[in-house]
Amino acid sequence: RKEVEQDPGPFNVPEGATVAFNCTYSNSASQSFFWYRQDCRKEPKLLMSVYSSGNEDGRFTAQLNRASQYISLLIRDSKLSDSATYLCVVNPVSGSARQLTFGSGTQLTVLP
Amino acid sequence: ETGVTQTPRHLVMGMTNKKSLKCEQHLGHNAMYWYKQSAKKPLELMFVYNFKEQTENNSVPSRFSPECPNSSHLFLHLHTLQPEDSALYLCASSPQGGNTEAFFGQGTRLTVV
Numbered sequence: 001r002k003e004v005e006q007d008p009g010p011f012n013v014p015e016g017a018t019v020a021f022n023c024t025y026s027n028s029a030s031q032s033f034f035w036y037r038q039d040c041r042k043e044p045k046l047l048m049s050v051y052s053s054g055n056e057d058g059r060f061t062a063q064l065n066r067a068s069q070y071i072s073l074l075i076r077d078s079k080l081s082d083s084a085t086y087l088c089v090v091n092p093v094s095g096s097a098r099q100l101t102f103g104s105g106t107q108l109t110v111l112p
Numbered sequence: 113e114t115g116v117t118q119t120p121r122h123l124v125m126g127m128t129n130k131k132s133l134k135c136e137q138h139l140g141h142n143a144m145y146w147y148k149q150s151a152k153k154p155l156e157l158m159f160v161y162n163f164k165e166q167t168e169n170n171s172v173p174s175r176f177s178p179e180c181p182n183s184s185h186l187f188l189h190l191h192t193l194q195p196e197d198s199a200l201y202l203c204a205s206s207p208q209g210g211n212t213e214a215f216f217g218q219g220t221r222l223t224v225v
Contacts, residue, residue: 004154042219043202043216043217043219044155044202044216045216100157100214102154102155103154104152104154
């Protein structure tokens with residue numbers, strides 16, 4: 001089983017749609033969770049951290065379910081500029097970024 | 113605008129060449145990393161440096177040789193590479209402590225011919 005698994009997609013959605021991505025992780029001791037965004041031929045950039053209580057940043061909502069070992073990202077009112085690959089990232093070691101484990105990414109295309 | 117800068121952005125090299133990738137960060141971070149991203153594959157961690165000391169080598173072949181002269185600079189020396197080594201090589205840095213995320217450079221797209 002992969003340490004971090006994501007549905008690769010692609011997800012093709014119309015502008016204004018709501019889309020959700022899930023990600024599962026295998027290490028139950030994982031401490032920190034992130035969603036990164038990677039545009040085509042660019043470097044990954046942090047989109048948001050994921051907290052136990054769930055957190056929201058504008059149109060983006062992240063949730064963590066420790067019991068089922070998955071995290072989710074919800075994007076409301078999709079924009080064309082949201083088109084990118086979304087990377088689920090898990091860190092099993094608190095206080096250290098050296099164990100960051102990346103999922104393969106979920107590709108999103110928002111269509112006009 | 114990224115605080116992590118990588119050069120060159122693109123590199124084409126033959127299998128007998130020797131080249132080096134450079135990474136520089138001005139974020140005051142103490143940890144630096146090399147990642148490899150191949151097509152359709154997740155990012156693979158290659159090397160980790162904390163306070164200039166290598167703390168992790170993720171079973172990387174010896175044809176890749178990292179160097180960290182100080183906490184702001186990181187190099188990846190390449191020699192006798194194979195075509196399957198063609199990929200995007202990303203440098204990242206992070207502060208020590210806390211639930212830290214990594215900040216990435218723009219990457220070097222390497223093609224081995």
